[in-house]
Amino acid sequence: MRILRKSTDLPKRSLWEKIRDVALMDVAVIAKGGVSAGSLEKLEELLLQADFGVPTTMKLVAEVERLAKLGKVKTEDEFLAALEREITAALTSGENDPRLRLAVSGPTVILVVGVNGAGKTTFIGKLATRMRGHGKRVMVAAGDTFRAGAVDQLRVWSERAGAEFVSGRAGADPAAVAFDAIDAAVASDVDVLIVDTAGRLHTSEDLMTELKKVARVITKRLPDAPHETLLVLDGTIGQNAVQQAKFFTAAVPLTGLVVSKLDGTARGGVVVAVHEAVNVPVKFIGVGEQKDDLLPFDAAGFARELLSSE
Ligand SMILES: Nc1nc2c(ncn2[C@@H]2O[C@H](COP(=O)(O)OP(=O)(O)OP(=O)(O)O)[C@@H](O)[C@H]2O)c(=O)[nH]1
């Protein structure tokens, strides 16, 4: 499966083709051990357009320049390989284990956070489907008691996935819902409990306070939990995703990132930018609205797809 599918049927050039066409291509200059300043500037421009963000772009460009000066990127193939390698290196630096941390005993509790519309509920539906497919018994809890319709949306997803479902009343305290959900998960002896949360509250301070409380109450009920706190980011919003990642890191300790909606964009560089900004592993990417449109994250494969995507 292509990670980043075509957003339209119009023929477009991949990121690598664009780089090759406009940035590289004083191969003669490179062969002499130099990259023209103009080429580096164009490479920088294209990486910024692909949402790598300023710090990551600067790092990649500097690395390409360094390798060129050492005579290690004399050909197009070497150039492509160097870029792919450097992107993979960025994604595998620091905290980078894409696997979910599971409870030693009792239910694994996964708390899912993110702003409204990021794709939290959809991700939970897909993750529940995936874990059911691995033979796990899964329960989902509707901790979003703020938005009308949120509970029903999660209920539909849980039915689709074959997961158990618990919810509180509209307007109930989400922390209480999470607390009760752990009781239910223990009583039903499920393997995994996934807790949905609201993305929008009156103010961002309200949101932060609520998330802190939910996380605190979960830990109180089950000392090791939450085993995972996953932040879902919309992959189409560019550098705002970096700001969101920083905001949520300040509210709750994140253990993983999920980047959704990467099916409709050629700007997957944001995945590298958010990882670099908060040093949290990317664990999954969302590539569509259906239950199977979730991919466990693979840094090298992603780097390759990113350069070949249109
Ligand atoms: N194309 C595409 N659409 C997605 C993906 N993930 C989610 N969506 C869509 O994005 C929209 C918002 O998704 P939700 O899962 O409801 O987002 P949420 O974070 O739960 O939003 P709130 O409950 O309002 O906080 C829905 O229309 C989803 O179908 C994805 O990977 N690809």
Ligand SMILES: [Mg+2]
């Ligand atoms: Mg939701």
